[in-house]
Each structure stands twice: as structure tokens, then as C-alpha cells.
Amino acid sequence: MDKLGVGIIGCGNISSSYLRLAPLFAGLEMRAVADLNSDAAQARADEFGVEARPIEELLASGDVAVIVNLTIPEAHYAVTTSILEAGKHAYTEKPIVLTLEEGERLRTLAREKDLRIGSAPDTFLGGAHQLARRAIDDGMIGTVHAGTAHVMNAGMEHWHPNPDFFFKPGAGPMLDIGPYYVTNLIQLLGPVKRVGALTTSARNERTITSEPRSGEKVSVETPTNIHALLEFVSGASITISTSWDVHAHRHGNMELYGTEGSLFLPDPNFFGGTVECGKPGGEIAPVDEWDHPFGVPNQDTRANYRVAGLADMVATLREKRPHRCSLDLALHAVDVMTSVLRSGETGNFVDLSTTCERPEPLGPDAARALLA
Numbered sequence: 001m002d003k004l005g006v007g008i009i010g011c012g013n014i015s016s017s018y019l020r021l022a023p024l025f026a027g028l029e030m031r032a033v034a035d036l037n038s039d040a041a042q043a044r045a046d047e048f049g050v051e052a053r054p055i056e057e058l059l060a061s062g063d064v065a066v067i068v069n070l071t072i073p074e075a076h077y078a079v080t081t082s083i084l085e086a087g088k089h090a091y092t093e094k095p096i097v098l099t100l101e102e103g104e105r106l107r108t109l110a111r112e113k114d115l116r117i118g119s120a121p122d123t124f125l126g127g128a129h130q131l132a133r134r135a136i137d138d139g140m141i142g143t144v145h146a147g148t149a150h151v152m153n154a155g156m157e158h159w160h161p162n163p164d165f166f167f168k169p170g171a172g173p174m175l176d177i178g179p180y181y182v183t184n185l186i187q188l189l190g191p192v193k194r195v196g197a198l199t200t201s202a203r204n205e206r207t208i209t210s211e212p213r214s215g216e217k218v219s220v221e222t223p224t225n226i227h228a229l230l231e232f233v234s235g236a237s238i239t240i241s242t243s244w245d246v247h248a249h250r251h252g253n254m255e256l257y258g259t260e261g262s263l264f265l266p267d268p269n270f271f272g273g274t275v276e277c278g279k280p281g282g283e284i285a286p287v288d289e290w291d292h293p294f295g296v297p298n299q300d301t302r303a304n305y306r307v308a309g310l311a312d313m314v315a316t317l318r319e320k321r322p323h324r325c326s327l328d329l330a331l332h333a334v335d336v337m338t339s340v341l342r343s344g345e346t347g348n349f350v351d352l353s354t355t356c357e358r359p360e361p362l363g364p365d366a367a368r369a370l371l372a
Helices: 015-024 038-048 055-059 073-085 100-113 127-137 172-176 178-189 308-319 327-346 364-370
Strands: 004-009 028-034 066-069 089-092 117-119 144-152 192-200 205-207 217-219 225-232 237-243 254-258 261-265 276-278 284-286
Touching: 004 015, 004 055, 004 308, 015 028, 015 038, 028 038, 028 055, 028 308, 066 073, 066 308, 073 089, 073 100, 089 308, 100 117, 100 327, 117 308, 117 327, 127 178, 127 254, 127 261, 127 364, 144 178, 172 178, 172 225, 172 237, 172 327, 178 225, 178 237, 178 254, 178 327, 192 327, 225 327, 308 364
Parallel strands: 004 028, 004 066, 066 089, 089 117, 144 237
Antiparallel strands: 144 254, 192 225, 205 217, 225 237, 254 261, 261 276, 276 284
């Protein structure tokens, strides 16, 4: 099978994961990278044995059919637009855009040009979260009526070399880490109906303690402490907390409560982990494991298959089926997250204006078909 050529625009931290993991997957081949900083592009090219090209040259490259947008969030819309206008399929890091209006303009452009748009996160395709999906679809815990999701830590300035953008509008813990949690909840429970939230920030500025900029100050321009309630079309009510103002806590990553039991999920920021079920009477035990390739540890003790969504989109170009990390899914997640922030600003519940279908589950056989 001929491989589709893939290029990357944006050679920051996350680009190394895409370049390192791409060879695991069938149907695609990383061929070139580009960045406004040509030195950064050349460094990645040398590291992974691909070409470094100017951005305009990459957009015009005949050997590239899909371009991955790994720029900062505020540049996602403009860069994805340039990819589509160049006649290439686009796959972007999360969040896909920062406003629904931007997303709808991308949808219109993609339809005009008969092109696909895909978006991270794809961690919901991991073995653990697909096992949870199967458990819910099989009725293991009955009808899900409530749940919790928590992602809380002390922030990014302690490890990231350039953490400024995390604290700008378009980022913060809801739009940066929230996509993993919100997208997983959507694939498990379906679309969200309305949201309500309280949002604050513990500090107006943060001090970088990572190298090479240790000691520098970063201004905080977006909420860093968000507590929200999501009402799903299904009737489920989920509490979600995203914060970079918490030094320690004992909350589980994600718990779902059904009429016949409870389900305990690992971190949706990762592909693997243990899924547990609690049944009436209080006993909690692991859900029977299955032979899912995207749950197998391949990076120290973790399972990391962060190109899975891109590989699925590439496969759909040949198979003429919807891809799982779709524009509809990504845009609905943006609607949820931006509505949460708007609720925090106004003090009112916010009804969502978008919806989506749950993506098709990705069982073990379908996942194996994506691998080289």
C-alpha cells in the first residue's frame, strides 16, 4: 500500500512525539517539517531524518497530502486555513480552534475543497478508554447518570521551557488539558446539552522555575481554576474540575456512576491504564482486560500512540468512512469548553449550540489494522 506523505508545521515539544511515533502506523510517512523558526525545523529534521522546508514550500509540496498543525493554539485557525487553501488535508493539535465561528469557517472551506479536518486529542482511542466504552455500551453499570472528572496540578511553569502561552487566552487548564477529559466524556456519553461553571485564578502572575528561563515572570490572562457542571443530552450530570492552582489532591481522574454500578477510568491524557468497576455491595475490581494494542506500554511504563487519530483519518481517505477524531467532535468539545469559560464570566448556565455523534468505537482488530 502506498503511504500518504505527511508534513508538520510547528516544531515545538509535541512535534517530537508525532515524529517518533509515526513509524508505528500504516499508510502514512512523515516527510517534512516547517517552522517560523528555521533552526527549530532543521533540528527536528536532523533528529528524525526528514526534510526541513520553509512553510510556503511545505504547503506547496507535491509529496505531502496531509499537514499536521502543531503551532500554538492562537495560530491554529490561521495555519489550518492555509493548509486547506493549499489543497491539503489538515490534522491539528488541540484545541482545534478558539471560537465556534472559526470552526464553522474551516468546515465551509473543507467542504468546498473536499478535504478532511481531524483534531487531537486521540487518547480516547487508547485501550483503556475503549474498554470503558465497551463496558458502558454493554450495560455493565446500567445507565450512567452522574460522574466526576478532575485534572488538577500546580501548573506548567515548573517543567515547560516556554510556558507563557499556557496562561494566555486560548489556553489555561480548560482549553489545554480539558480537551482530553471533555472529548473522552463525549465519546463515552454522547453530546453535552448545557454547562455551568465558576472560574478563578489564584495568582496574577507565575514564576518560571524550569530552565532556561528560571526566575522569569509570566502574567496570567485566563482562568487557572475552573469547576464546572456538564449536563449531557443523555441526562447524565458530570462535575469537571481543571486547575493549575492545586499542589496535591486525592480525586480520581474520572469516575462514572450508573444505575447498576460505577466505572473508574485512568487519566484520559494517556492511552492505557486500568479500568475498574464497582458493583452494588461496594466491591471494586478491574474490568477484564482485552487484547487492545493501544493499551500496551511502549514508552517506559506508559502506552503512547499519539498518532492514532491521524492514522485513522489517513485510513478513512481510502476507506471512504468518517474518521473518529472529526471536526464535529472537536468543535463540540470546543463549544463545551468555551461555554464553561463564558459561564464563569457571566454566572449563568450556557446552552450549547453544537452537537455531534459519538465516534465509532475502536476495538482491538480495528486498532491493529492501523498499525504498520
